[in-house]
Amino acid sequence: MAAVGQSVSQGVIVVVERLEARVDLPQLPLPLTAQERTVMRGRRRTSCGRDVLLQLPRHGVLHPGDQLVDALRSCLVVVEAAPEALLRVQGFSTLSLLQAAYHLGNRHVALELHEQELFLLDDSVLAGMLETRGLQVSRCQRPFAPEGGAYARHSHP
Template sequence: MDVGLIVLDHRLRSEELSPNGSLSVMELPLSAHQRTVLRGRRRTACGREVLLQLPRERALMPGDRLTDSHEQLHVLVTAAPEELLRVEAATPLALLEAAYHLGNRHVALELHEHELLLLDDSVLATMLNGRGLKVTRCCRPFMPEGGAYIGHQHS
């Protein structure tokens, strides 16, 4: 293992957070997909390499704090900006139909009252434009819906 590589193997619960703020805190920007993969090398916002070795409990969420076995530092998970499509419609029904068609293709979606966000995909952009929807590109953090079975476990 690399010297200086930080191994993050523990999620901190809110009651474990240091109230005095004396610990070093680094930010770990992750894409929506990276937040679902709990093992592997990543790079903090300041360029420090870390190795995730977390229990497979649930996906990481922005705001989660991770630490090493010595709890010498805290790493704050943030949502990294991603290249997205922003979909708007003239009517709520047209936006609902777009969500239906994208969901039928198992596309990860971030849902809002007046817009849908999805990862940039030229084929989907063409399909949505063909349905008369306004499609624009943007770069921002992506927080897709977790799905109907989030938190579901088999006994």
């Protein structure tokens, strides 16, 4: 294992810290799914093909826009929300969407909530359940930003 601040092998960037203040370094975009943004350790790949090894403290989740650096602060990796296969749910009324959110939450389904629509990871069983409730369900590919839940403890200024 490489020492903190060193590469594991040629080309691998070891990120160990999340920055709060903006810095002026060239940025490497790191697209991560919603699930990947909850895991603070492991190997990932930037959108330009550079390998990154996450060795971050295990508190909080990563959010799009978070800046990660190596121990020497010589390389800036910026988290992006990667496109994912999702279901887009639209209702005939606000109440129908609220009821859908209730039933999905009761199943501990991660949801992204909007005034006129809900998004959740593509699941044919859930799509069928929602359609039988009279909701319009379509598939799409887009970044997913589910609600953090009642016990989420990360915020940005």
